[in-house]
Amino acid sequence: xxxxEQHPSTLSVQEGDSAVIKCTYSDSASNYFPWYKQxxxxxxxxxxxxxxxxxxxxxxxxxxxxxxxxKHFSLHITETQPEDSAVYxxxxxxxxxxxxxxxxxxxxxxxxxx
Amino acid sequence: xxxxxxxxxYLIKTRGQQVTLSCSPISGHRSVSWYQQTPGQxxxxxxxxxxxxxxxxxxxPGRFSGRQFSNSRSEMNVSTLELGDSALYLCASSxxxxxxxxxxxxxxxxxxx
Numbered sequence: 001x002x003x004x005e006q007h008p009s010t011l012s013v014q015e016g017d018s019a020v021i022k023c024t025y026s027d028s029a030s031n032y033f034p035w036y037k038q039x040x041x042x043x044x045x046x047x048x049x050x051x052x053x054x055x056x057x058x059x060x061x062x063x064x065x066x067x068x069x070x071k072h073f074s075l076h077i078t079e080t081q082p083e084d085s086a087v088y089x090x091x092x093x094x095x096x097x098x099x100x101x102x103x104x105x106x107x108x109x110x111x112x113x114x
Numbered sequence: 115x116x117x118x119x120x121x122x123x124y125l126i127k128t129r130g131q132q133v134t135l136s137c138s139p140i141s142g143h144r145s146v147s148w149y150q151q152t153p154g155q156x157x158x159x160x161x162x163x164x165x166x167x168x169x170x171x172x173x174x175p176g177r178f179s180g181r182q183f184s185n186s187r188s189e190m191n192v193s194t195l196e197l198g199d200s201a202l203y204l205c206a207s208s209x210x211x212x213x214x215x216x217x218x219x220x221x222x223x224x225x226x227x
Binding site (some may be wrong): 006018031032034036042043044046047049051089093094095100101102103104105106 | 158162169211216220
C-alpha cells in the first residue's frame with residue numbers, strides 16, 4: 001500500500017510570509033495528490049489537488065508542485081494571512097487509485113501570527 | 115446539493131459497549147470511506163465501500179466493521195469499545211473513489227469512558 005510522510009508537523013510564520021509543506025509518497029503508481037485544510041472543529045476540505053500529468057498548479061495564493069521522479073509534492077502558500085491558520089493534510093491514493101481511499105500524511109499545524 | 119451528513123455528531127459510550135455510526139454521502143456518490151482521526155495520528159483509513167462492497171480495509175482490528183446500502187449510505191460499527199477508540203470518525207464520499215475529490219462529513223465525536 002501507499003505510505004505518505006509529511007513535514008513539518010508544525011509551522012509558525014508571520015503574516016505575509018510564505019509557508020511550504022512537503023510530502024513524500026511511496027507508490028510510483030499514485031497519480032493524484034490532494035491537499036486538505038482542516039480548521040479547528042471543522043471537517044477537512046479540499047483546497048487544491050494535482051495530477052501526475054502536470055508539475056505545478058496554482059490557485060491564487062496557493063500552489064502545489066509535484067516531482068514524480070523523487071516522489072514528493074509540496075504545498076506553497078504565499079502572503080499568508082491569519083485565516084490560513086489550520087491543519088493541512090496531504091494525501092495520495094492507495095493502489096494507484098484503483099480503490100477509493102486516500103492515505104493521508106499526519107498533518108501540519110500552520111500558525112500565522114499577525 | 116446537500117453535503118455529506120454524519121449522525122450522530124457526538125456519542126458517549128462505556129467500555130465494552132458497541133456503537134453504530136451513520137454516513138449519508140452526496141447524492142450520486144457511490145464511494146464512501148471511513149477514517150479515524152486522533153491527535154497526532156492524523157487521518158487513519160478504516161475501510162472503503164463502493165456499490166455495497168468493501169473494496170479496501172485499513173489496519174484496524176476486527177471489532178471495526180462497516181457496510182453500505184443500496185442507496186450508498188454507509189454505517190460503521192465498533193464492538194467491545196475500548197478507551198483508545200475515543201476519536202473523531204470521519205466519512206468521505208466521492209463519485210467513484212478513483213482519483214476524484216473526496217468530500218468529508220462533519221464527523222462523529224466518540225468518547226469511550
